[in-house]
Amino acid sequence: MNDPSTILESQDVAAPTSGTIIDIDDLSFSYDLGKTNTLRNISLDIPAGKVTAFIGPSGCGKSTLIRCLNRMNDLVDTAKVTSGKISIMGQDIHAPDVDAIELRKHVGMVFQKYNPFPKSIYENVAYGLRVQGIKKKSILDQAVEESLQKSALWSEVKDRLNTSALGLSGGQQQRLCIARTIAVKPQIVLMDEPCSALDPIATARIEELIAELQQDFTIVIVTHNMQQATRVSDRTAFFYLGELVEYDDTQAIFGNPSKKQTEDYVSGRFG
């Protein structure tokens, strides 16, 4: 993992199964070319093979941070990392020879609002492989089935793979988005409030799914819902006004926080 040019190139990079997979070091980030910093001096290590939750009130920067991890913020013209760096599997992701497209194949993302393409279920899952130039039907078929099975959707949709994805329920659509993401076989799956548009039953199914996916992927999840953080995550980071207040094991954050702000937030006194 020392030669930077090869690290993010091969899809078959062996992800570390233990230790740190994402290393955020003194990161400051701005949406307006450095006039004001949305994130200030964030340092945290995200462990491999675990679920890490980002919590905090609206506008605290948790979504901004998660979008830094797969360089989704590149889409904003005036976005800029003003200090610090992010290393994923040992590689600085802002290094000049890192291609954001390659990075995103390794760091997948599931969005807040489920956003399947208005195509068939099959085509949605195959999309990530198709843009990589994979055309062989047998490979696609296999990847689609595998991903749908992993995302616990296969039994529900196997008879209608060629119907529109928009005919599915909200929860199913979000699981389809997860299937679409894992079909590319990333090492890390980022989830930006994946359940905020879903009802409690659909939410429960996604949470079960997260527990299962944890075996194969490192998961980073942003959530508004503190109970959800306690249910799904191993580690929790609490953000407030663009700063990392506290980062610890989930049990410690909710059971025995060391900072007053964290305690106030998790006990519902503000936010």
Place this chain on the structure above:
Amino acid sequence: MNPFVAKTKTRKRKDQASVVIFAVATYLLVACAVGIFFKIASAGAPILFASEDSFINWDFLTKNPETLVVFEIEEGEKIRMDQTDFTEWKKENPGVEVLNEKTHAYTGGGILGPLVGTAMLVVTCMVVALVVGVSASVYLNEYARKGLLMNAIRLAIMNLAGVPSVVFGLFGFALFCLSDWWPALTYTINEERTMGYFAIPLTDGYLSFQGWGSGSSLFAGGLTLAVMVLPVIIAACEESLKAVPKGFREASLALGASKWQCIRTAVLPYATPGILTASILGVTRVAGETAPIMFTAAVADKAKLPWEEAEGNGLFWLSDVMMQSVQALPYHIYTFARLPNTEETAATQNGTVFVFLMLVSVFAGLSIFLRIFFRNKLKW
């Protein structure tokens, strides 16, 4: 005592008066539109539709415009004949005395030439305008960084939409017809090279790039119309691109698609309905313009269709077709309008205007149909 009774009468009266003003304005407009349509339809429909046989007067649609000859053999019995038929008829009946012979320019025959010319101009224009317009709007909307420069460019494009069409016509005339540095592919068979910039000898002639010269041509007209309609196309395309949810772009990029893959597979397909609708509305506008083509492409009188006059083979033939001048419906109507209006000419004039109106209506209807069709098919 009723607590809800109006305290003052004036407020209520003002309220009622305002409704009347708005309603009158609206119905006045509707009345104008309906009036125009009925005037044209009632005068023009009898020319296009026949009461017997195929119910459509195909001669009107499939014959080129000709001079109409009206004459009498016996006192009071008028005979109408196209110029060519009349010449032959005279040959066959040399002894018959022709009385009161009158000719009416462009009134005989049909309107095939103008119809074909307009169709070819529209196709040329839309091909160019769509390629350039979609590319430009994709660049403006997806690639370009937001900032002063982009705002200035957008403003410039919007201003372009406000330029009078006759200015576009003169611009096109100067750029595409008068200047000789726009090369056109020409093929001369078995002749010495004349004035081409490069001449490549081929088996039976020369391929050369020559200036377009000052003649009007399909290509010049199509390009002029394209320049004119571009602002409309770009604005509409940008709207359609903006209407594609941001989620599609994000999802696509997050799955490892490149920017171009994202645009090609997750943006453009969902913007197509809007682009199509806009382009068809663009067609209706382009089809109706007279000023841009009167200097650059249109001629009043032309015996043959563009492809009948073109020479050469394959690509050279196509190039030569594009170099032909054409007749066009709006210009034909303009030509008519300057002729003395008589009973004979009026019929053809009305018929032409009616066909033109139908054509534009069909295009507008098609755009509405497409919009509904795609809206039902592509929903998110």
